[in-house]
Amino acid sequence: MKYFIIGAAGFVGSRLADRLLANKHQVTGYDNLSTGKMEFLRRAMRSKKFLFAEGDIHDRKLLTHTMKHCDFVFHLAANADVRDGLKHPGKDLKQNVVSTYYILEAMRENNIKRIAFSSTGSVYGNQTIYPTPENAPFPIQTSLYGASKIAAEGLIQAYCEGFGMTSYIFRFVSLLGKRYTHGHVKDFVEKLLEDPKSLKILGSGKKIKSYLNVSDCIDGMLLAIDKANEKINIFNLGIDDYCTARQSADWIAGYMNLNPKFIYEEGDSWVGDDNIYLDCTKMHNLGWKPKYTIKESVIETTQYLTESLVDISKWIAV
């Protein structure tokens, strides 16, 4: 199989590239390196079965040309900055919705019929059902990020209906693990490196969140693509557990041998910061089970971050 990974230099994309190459597949990576890092692709670049193109999805000519002869597209590129969405309200629309349209059109042009897409548990908005199943009640969006992801899901679904494509839509919880680049674990680690005595936590620290290890996530995606055979396959990818920001702060500080005072800022942490805890029965029914607990993933990520923040060369060794 010849895979095309958009967002190949990112956290998930680069880990997926390594995995597919280890499984003897051919992989072409596409990334504009706006948040992706070439260091993450150092292992992949050593493989003869790997090609990389630095390009933007909005460069439709390059995208279409590079995708040629591939069998399967992983669309993992996104503006994943939920928190700052309101500072630049057009960014999610441009980078997550319009780009998805460009990708689908490039697939049509190249007669490529299968796509996997990284959506998010944020599409469920402020739900009342936890853990939230894939067929939860019709959602109401709370963030521009969630809105852009449900829009992209809808586009992909309509292309499947209209142009005979097959899709695998994965609604992720937050992912952790080596090559993790942004999110609250990074914020906490950085703050603690700067001031080991106190840690500010946005909001009450009581919102519940689920965290999946990127390695389990990739296992899950590859299994679903292998086993599921609907026209449109939608799966939650999470873990049967959750924690609060407060708990994860305890684990992080513990690993760093620190005992900071936690300071809570008043009110909600940020608009769109919903509880996220997904029902993954559909994935379990395919035979998938995550290997890492949330605590193990938080600690692995803390270890990775403390090492790579001190020594940037460690980025490439993972």
Added chain:
Amino acid sequence: MKYFIIGAAGFVGSRLADRLLANKHQVTGYDNLSTGKMEFLRRAMRSKKFLFAEGDIHDRKLLTHTMKHCDFVFHLAANADVRDGLKHPGKDLKQNVVSTYYILEAMRENNIKRIAFSSTGSVYGNQTIYPTPENAPFPIQTSLYGASKIAAEGLIQAYCEGFGMTSYIFRFVSLLGKRYTHGHVKDFVEKLLEDPKSLKILGSGKKIKSYLNVSDCIDGMLLAIDKANEKINIFNLGIDDYCTARQSADWIAGYMNLNPKFIYEEGDSWVGDDNIYLDCTKMHNLGWKPKYTIKESVIETTQYLTESLVDISKWIAV
């Protein structure tokens, strides 16, 4: 109140303008006249309380400028061509999603906090629950039109969360009545005027559809805007009844005093042609009830079409 109607020269927009003007409100209409007709605004144009600007939503400067000093925005403009979506897959994205973003930004610029939006029962995709309530299971889109409308809904919702706006999202069934411009009733009438002896019906003619009179629809919208007071208010607007294309063809032919032979084309009528029959309990609970039956609306529309197709000056008299 000072209302801003986008899509003011359309079927719903022009009828709404007349109603708001009759209720002594100030109204500014905005329309690019791509499908809207100035004839529909002839009555409104006679009012001193009505202003009209011919402009495209993508002309952001004009849009923002024209919207100034308004209190409430009705966003009724759309590419409403569900059937031919696949012929130009970028059109729904541009005209229904990106434009909604431009409108929301123009509102932000002008500090306008309230918006009503014409969404569609198509956002429910191929549902299993009929009549379909607003909190039906998480939908899977079947048309680019539905995908664009759920995307626009999500954007509006995220703006409400993030920028303190209030929204009224109405999921319409198909609308009928005077100034109706496109859809299957028009197709049937035109075909019968051309060939009174036979009528081709796409698909089996057995899909169920609900039709609401535009006058009832406007009653419903105005009532909901008056009575509902959530941050995000979502209402189905339909009728507690449905018919098949076959039934409506019978009524149309009956009104035209014809007895054509019906010819069914094989297979589904078109991609995204789902059954649509909405549960409107939420609207009923506000005290709203449609006055027209489906049959009455089909016949009113047929009368309007046969008269205006014969004599274009009738367009302005309604």
